[in-house]
Amino acid sequence: MHQLMADGDQVLALSVDYGQRHRVELQYAQRSAERLGVQWRLADLSSVGQLLGGSSLTSPEIAVPHGHYAQQSMKQTVVANRNMIMLSVAAGWAISQRADRVAYAAHTGDHAIYPDCRPEFAEAVDRAIRLADWHEVYLYCPFVRLTKSQIVARGAELGVDFVRTWSCYEGGVIHCGRCGTCFERREAFLEAGVADPTEYEATPMYQRPE
Amino acid sequence: MHQLMADGDQVLALSVDYGQRHRVELQYAQRSAERLGVQWRLADLSSVGQLLGGSSLTSPEIAVPHGHYAQQSMKQTVVANRNMIMLSVAAGWAISQRADRVAYAAHTGDHAIYPDCRPEFAEAVDRAIRLADWHEVYLYCPFVRLTKSQIVARGAELGVDFVRTWSCYEGGVIHCGRCGTCFERREAFLEAGVADPTEYEATPMYQRPE
Numbered sequence A, B: 001m002h003q004l005m006a007d008g009d010q011v012l013a014l015s016v017d018y019g020q021r022h023r024v025e026l027q028y029a030q031r032s033a034e035r036l037g038v039q040w041r042l043a044d045l046s047s048v049g050q051l052l053g054g055s056s057l058t059s060p061e062i063a064v065p066h067g068h069y070a071q072q073s074m075k076q077t078v079v080a081n082r083n084m085i086m087l088s089v090a091a092g093w094a095i096s097q098r099a100d101r102v103a104y105a106a107h108t109g110d111h112a113i114y115p116d117c118r119p120e121f122a123e124a125v126d127r128a129i130r131l132a133d134w135h136e137v138y139l140y141c142p143f144v145r146l147t148k149s150q151i152v153a154r155g156a157e158l159g160v161d162f163v164r165t166w167s168c169y170e171g172g173v174i175h176c177g178r179c180g181t182c183f184e185r186r187e188a189f190l191e192a193g194v195a196d197p198t199e200y201e202a203t204p205m206y207q208r209p210e
Helices: A002-006 A024-036 A046-051 A072-077 A082-096 A119-131 A148-157 A180-192 B002-006 B024-036 B046-051 B072-077 B082-096 B119-131 B148-157 B180-192
Strands: A012-017 A039-044 A101-103 A138-140 B012-017 B039-044 B101-103 B138-140
Touching (some): A012 A082, A024 A039, A039 A082, A039 B046, A046 B039, A046 B082, A082 A101, A082 B046, A119 A138, A119 B119, B012 B024, B024 B039, B039 B082, B082 B101, B082 B119, B119 B138, B148 B180
Parallel strands (some): A012 A039, A101 A138, B012 B039, B101 B138
16 A cells, blocks of 8 residues: 555555455455545455365465464465455456556565466456456566565665554464464565564574575 | 356355445345255445445435436446445455455446446456466456346356346335336346346336437
8 A cells, every 4th residue: 555655646545355264364454545535435245265175265274374484384375366356356346446557565475385376377357357357457466576675675665654554374463473474474584684573473593595 | 157057067155245225135045055064254345435426326325327227327326436446355255265266247238337347347347356376367258248138148047046136226126117127127138038037126118318
């Protein structure tokens, strides 16, 4: 949202409830939107999460794997086709609001595990949503060729209050510090040379896997 | 489903509740699946229908337009990006089930009003869902270059019990006979030279618009 506001856009924000255990991210998104004066809506796809079941992000009986993203176990966090579903709903809302574009914050760090964060996936979705309606909406991917640390650096430039942002896949009150996205969060602040204000439950040492 | 069964496929069926007033189509789909011994699931996107509001298919306060599809008023039946949303959810289910393909029954008759029934839209969605996951699923469109009357002819060959199929956009107990999809249904049977067993509330005369 900060990036789009800096672009001078009129922004609408959409969160998607797909049954994620880290539902707290929805509240963080809503509050961020409120602080920025942005209209926020929630799409309730929680029952669809069950249809796509088998991910640790949505099934209480599957534990969120700990450790770095690049490890094999992180594939358990994949919710089948989640990103395309969310982008399709966002595009539908954009079409109905006669908006110009949908913003998608995929970044380069995720590709090995999440094929739907690759630029070629974003290009295919862009083509589909342009063709979906006579009112053309396109997909805007400001971070698709940036690393998470470059995004942190950009956020710092834009004055993002990082304490009020959420990454963790666990459903806790503070960041767990152990799941893949917590590892990436800490690493990104470290690499960007930006002080990390996040309160973590645990800060285990880790080594980036080869 | 009849087409896929004739292809020798193992078939799973998905219906989507997007808040359509003609919810009766969901029951017709479920019963068709039961008769064919096909597993059927419902994706509940009814709250998303509200987000995409403004269509006569989902808003009780907007009447379903009567008359032929090609008339301008039929554009009120567009639910923004409905087909891409449904295809994305179906692709997610297909990925989670390790299925090979998603079947999409778009046909040539709809293009002037529904851009997301065009072959180029289907091709873009096909590319996106192939890229969305390491398990590749593709989009199968057996009817994308057929007219509705050719589909009726194919259905007759396959032994479809047409009385047990639903087209109408109104939420009635029998087909209204007045909405665009009823006009198309009757026209398709007529052109195919197949007896139409459908019970219609009304059978107004009509002329195909130029």
